Amino acid sequence: MGTLMAPYLRAVRPRQWTKNLIVFAAPLFAFQLSPLTLLNASVAFVLFCCASSSFYLFNDLADVEADRQHPVKCKRPIAAGLIPIPTAIALAVFLIGIALIGGWLKAPGLGLAILAYALLQVAYNLILKHKVIVDVVAIAAGFVLRAYGGAAATRVVLSPWFLLCTAMLALFLGVEKRKAELRLMEVGVGKTRLVLHRYSHLLLSRMENTVTTSAFLAYALWSSGPKVGGATTPWMMLTLPFVLYGIFRYQLLSDPKEIARRNAEGDSIGGQTERPEEVLLRDRPLLATVIGWILTSFVILLLKRQGLIQ
Missing domain, CATH: 1.10.357.140 (UbiA prenyltransferase)
Known part of the structure; x- marks a missing residue:
């Protein structure tokens, strides 16, 4: 069966x-x-x-x-x-x-x-x-x-900040996907999408800078608390390092020098940023970052429900 x-x-x-x-x-x-x-x-x-x-x-x-x-x-x-x-x-x-x-x-x-x-x-x-x-x-x-x-x-x-943060992070993953596909196409091992010929590494890097900055700022504003229509407690700002590290880690995995180093060591994770689901499941530091964010958020939620924090 x-x-x-x-x-x-x-x-x-x-x-x-x-x-x-x-x-x-x-x-x-x-x-x-x-x-x-x-x-x-x-x-x-x-x-x-x-x-x-x-x-x-x-x-x-x-x-x-x-x-x-x-x-x-x-x-x-x-x-x-x-x-x-x-x-x-x-x-x-x-x-x-x-x-x-x-x-x-x-x-x-x-x-x-x-x-x-x-x-x-x-x-x-x-x-x-x-x-x-x-x-x-x-x-x-x-x-x-x-x-x-x-x-x-x-x-x-x-929350409007939640929607904005989600959109910016999703755009970030989309840009990273196209960056990886463009690189693979140039070395002759990836998809040959016609649209990739309209992109360049410089253009994608500029797009990446815009969406990553916007994503982090949107998350920072959301985490700053209810005064700006964000999270129910400003203690969520403690999770900012996880978000920042996660973004930087993903960028590291998409860097050509890091990919070359990993390929030389027989590790292809860095070459899979056109498939975010593969990176999340296989890269331990990135997975640990997600788990760390979740655990920290649960602790903050628990403390707030107990009235120990506002």
């Missing part, structure tokens, strides 16, 4: 599901972490996983002939013939149907977020991914819609 299901599991790309964890961001940032809230956020997570997996299947179906001619992509389950095309179509339709119907039944706002995400994916794959700058904005919009969906599912009122 496991052997029969393995191609289907590979086709829906479970490693990509880490991107959908952002649905937990709204209740986490709002300090609303009751069992019911976490359950609702988990439902949103599952539904977004269904939606994203459906589009991975649709993309593989659209590219099946080209993938069969590719030395690596020919091993994908659909291209390799491990999953019949009619079955793949049915599975993709089933998953997006579950996501849309489940979202609307859970909360209209969640259903709207999933619908907008689905339309964005269609527009991105058909048009937007070929438009310079717009392609990066579309990638970021996908993360913002996930965050909004998590808020709608948990009925959390979003």
Whole structure:
């Protein structure tokens, strides 16, 4: 049974599901972490996983002939013939149907977020991914819609600073993704997206400087407390070092000299910044930073609930 299901599991790309964890961001940032809230956020997570997996299947179906001619992509389950095309179509339709119907039944706002995400994916794959700058904005919009969906599912009122911070961090990941893809294309081992010819390392570095500064400032303003419509306590400023280090760490992993050093040592993590989910799962300092942020936030929440801090 496991052997029969393995191609289907590979086709829906479970490693990509880490991107959908952002649905937990709204209740986490709002300090609303009751069992019911976490359950609702988990439902949103599952539904977004269904939606994203459906589009991975649709993309593989659209590219099946080209993938069969590719030395690596020919091993994908659909291209390799491990999953019949009619079955793949049915599975993709089933998953997006579950996501849309489940979202609307859970909360209209969640259903709207999933619908907008689905339309964005269609527009991105058909048009937007070929438009310079717009392609990066579309990638970021996908993360913002996930965050909004998590808020709608948990009925959390979003702070403007939270939305701005989410958008800037998502833009940062989008820029880093294009930087990595451009570098890989130049050495002849990456994707040959036509839009990459419109980018340069200098342009992407300037874009990176803008979004990283904006992201950190937005987070700093949010963490400074309720006086500016941010976090419920200014003690969240204690988490600023984790955010700053996380941004710097990701930039280090995308630096050409660091990539060359790691490749010489047989470590390819630095060469995977076009796949954020891989970096998060494999880079221990970055993963420790995320865990440190979560633990610090929980301690602050606990102390606030006990009345020990304001």
